[in-house]
Amino acid sequence: MSPAPAAPPPLPQTPPRTRTRRRSGTSARRRGAAGLLATALAVSVAQLPLSSFGADRTGPAAAASRGWGDSPAGLGDLDTRGTAAPTLTQRRAAAALGATVRWNAFGTPSSIFSPSGSLGSTGGADAVTAARDWVRTHRSLLGLSSSQVEGLELVNNQKLAGSRARAVLLRQRFGQLSPALASMVTVGVADGRIVYVSSSLTRTTGTPAAPVLNAEQAWLTAATNVGERLSLSDITRSVDPVTRGDWTRMRVTGLAQEQLARLRALALADGTVRPVFETNVVDVQGGSAKAYTVMVDAVTGAVLHRENQVEHSSDVQPFNGEITATQCGPRHEFELTDANTRQIAVVASTVNPANDITIKLFGANGEPLSSADLGTSPETLTYAPGGTLPKGVYATQVCPYESPTVPFTAPGTYTAVVTTSDSTGPQAQVPYPPKWAFFTANPSLDFSTDTVPGNRKVGCWEDQVDGARVPGCDLDLVNLAAKAPWDYSFDSQTPTFTTIGNAANTHEAWASPLTPGGLFQAPVSPTREYTPAFTDAWQNSRCNPANLVPGGNDIDASVTQLFASHNRMHDYSYFLGFTEQNYNLQQNNLGANPDPTRENDPEVGNAQAGGVTGASPASSAGTTRTRSRCRTASPASPTSTCSSRSPGRSTRRAPTAATT
CATH class of the missing domain: 3.10.170 (Elastase; domain 1)
Structure with missing residues (x-):
């Protein structure tokens, strides 16, 4: 193992958050293989929001919940790529094609399909050649130049199960770098026709600059962004005879899993392309799960994109962990995404009710806000200091009581639920x-x-x-x-x-x-x-x-x-x-x-x-x-x-x- 490099230069602040509304596509019924392919592709590229069944209740009064603030599901997603509208040239090309075109946040088509089931003939060519020909012919609609079309690399030519139809996936490339996110076009080919096209292409004119940071520095920036308190001295690069892609693999003191980073490009809606390190920050131990994919600008150190990779089956996002007789569980982070929250409520319960616990609450800057010990399990904490709370990343922690009346008995497993509210009324979001x-x-x-x-x-x-x-x-x-x-x-x-x-x-x-x-x-x-x-x-x-x-x-x-x-x-x-x-x-x-x-x-x-x-x-x-x-x-x-x-x-x- 080789030691981590010297500390990076001071990094600027992360840019402000922007949000992009996710859209879910709809599909119409089609006939034959062309219809099956179009539907399959539409489903595969749709981003469907999660939903939950039923109302939330706690105790004897089964009243409908109201006035809720933010869902404490860890840190929210971050996307600073911006948005762009399609150009007049693109809109005219869409009208000339006579197809149904929907646009993505980058001003390029997110989906293209025709009620007739055909966007054009393949001319007898194989699927990859036909897909490239169609993209070349309709580059004005896609927002690409001739050189950009010729530079598209083939990612996959996938045969659909139970059909002769194929999905051809092409990807933009920026200098020597592959994109970290998006920048792709999928062309559906079936029965000698182009039947469906979807894309996340970007209208770019720039090339990424040379990186200044290295993988360890970028990963540390990402880890700090999601609440880890570490230094470069905690990071050791893994040495393994087995090569796994172009990932830099690291072992980090205090984290159970191997950490990853690799150099990529990230295209922005304004046409620029930034070199970024795609980093994975993962910590799954003691019953607590944290996993984020973070894109860190390889020149400035700014966090350009963050996605929380932990998925839950309920709108109420619980935390799990484990304590010992002397050690607290991990700090469980949650985010207030606006400045309207008036109350935070935490409930924690140990599997062994004889183990007395204390709940701690920390503010957006890591400062202690409150603690609670009622001498019971479950334990509750309600924090409503008056007025609204500033937005930011807060945390709660479960600890063993310092002076228990009975000895601690393993296991120390617990579950905790955090709810936030824009009012200070009774909490009922469970x-x-x-x-x-x-x-x-x-x-x-x-x-x-x-x-x-x-x-x-x-x-x-x-x-x-x-x-x-x-x-x-x-x-x-x-x-x-x-x-x-x-x-x-x-x-x-x-x-x-x-x-x-x-x-x-x-x-x-x-x-x-x-x-x-x-x-x-x-x-x-x-x-x-x-x-x-x-x-x-x-x-x-x-x-x-x-x-x-x-x-x-x-x-x-x-x-x-x-x-x-x-x-x-x-x-x-x-x-x-x-x-x-x-x-x-x-x-x-x-x-x-x-x-x-x-x-x-x-x-x-x-x-x-x-x-x-x-x-x-x-x-x-x-x-x-x-x-x-x-x-x-x-x-x-x-x-x-x-x-x-x-x-x-x-x-x-x-x-x-x-x-x-």
Whole structure:
């Protein structure tokens, strides 16, 4: 490995952000291979925005969210390439062609197609020759000069599956550099015709200057732009006999993944071309994911383009991480893209609720803004200092409490959700409704080792939201006994995003038949979808102890099953008189019983209790909480039981999954 070079000269500030609205294309029906090709190409080049289903809710009041500010999905995308309009010459060429032409942000055609299905004949030529001939003939429409047309390089001549049609991809080249983004044209050829053309070409007149920065300097600039606090001394260039393209590969102290940079060209809408380093800044460790592709000007060091490469399945962008007894999790960055935000709310929940945590909030300049420790998990922080907050990149961090009342117990996995608002009213922007997958009684009785019971149901807290049916719901669970979804904490006024709620607290307990003990595994879902797959691993492996490894033996499904069963028992027995006045099991009695000794006692569920030791279930003396244990079966005892006991009370038996 070779050392990193000396520090670069001071770099100017990043140019201001500009935004380009993404457009999604539409397509009409076509006949034959030409229609199939046109549709396929249209879909492949369309940029479709993400959307989400349903309303957002948190607790008992299922009110529609309103007044929300920015979505905390890490840093937003940045694009400073600018925009340009098509010239009069281009518009006249489009009119003369008689086709439908749509324009991109660079003033060149984003798509060209004809209602007749043909933009011209190939004259019997092969696909590549026909594509080049068409581009040459219509260079005025595309905004290219003759020399630029001749300089287009062939990237691909792709045959479409199940068809003789081909897509020919040509690319602009700027001096000795290939483009980092865009600057391409795709020509669809089928049945002797040109049937579709799409492009991201730029009307350029310049050539890129020689670079001043090197790969390490450019990568460090990109890393600083996305919030990493590093220096050149942290970077070591990788030496590997295997050549991987023209990437410079680097190892960076504190980052788990190899980092990449390569020299490219970036064409701007004003016709200039800048030399840039295409850099990848990636850090995926401790449960946190950060990945950006950043284009850094190789002369000035300005960040010209940035794209957040982390994709989430929900509009609410959660963060995940891990703490230890002494170390905080990573700083999770999010961006306020305007100056209208009045409130930031953070919710964090540990997989092991006994681990006390603190939430910290940092401002746009890295300065501490606030911290919170309510002595609970989940933990909440609300920051509303009065007035609006300046736009910029903020961060939140989850840390272990400095003076815990009980020792830290691994794992320290947590999930956190950040919401921002343009008002200081109640926050409600979390996924809703929550869902749980469970057996309503017992799995279907099939002792084959090749099958999986198929009679699990998905229960949703509500199966209709705002009059719309929620997909995938078999059961509607909402009821007055629970007063809020099963995963809701009245102490923090937020969901827990795991199998902790007001009536039940459920985790794996492989190491102890009497108390919570083991890895404390439990499903954690930022989307509140507690529907892990159930494979019947214990039964189908004939009770093989090798299943008892982290994440194995259907543990998440088993914990979910026990959690759902305890909540169903709570809700059913409530209407039989087992209420706050009669010693029912709840974390918070919501004022229904003024005696403080009658709360803080949710049902503690120990899933697969003693599964590693093989011990049988027994009651625990001296406890003030009711504990329920579900143990795994053994070959000599091919059934499983769940028992729930508290001092001086009789045992309740509940149906459960065979491997719970």
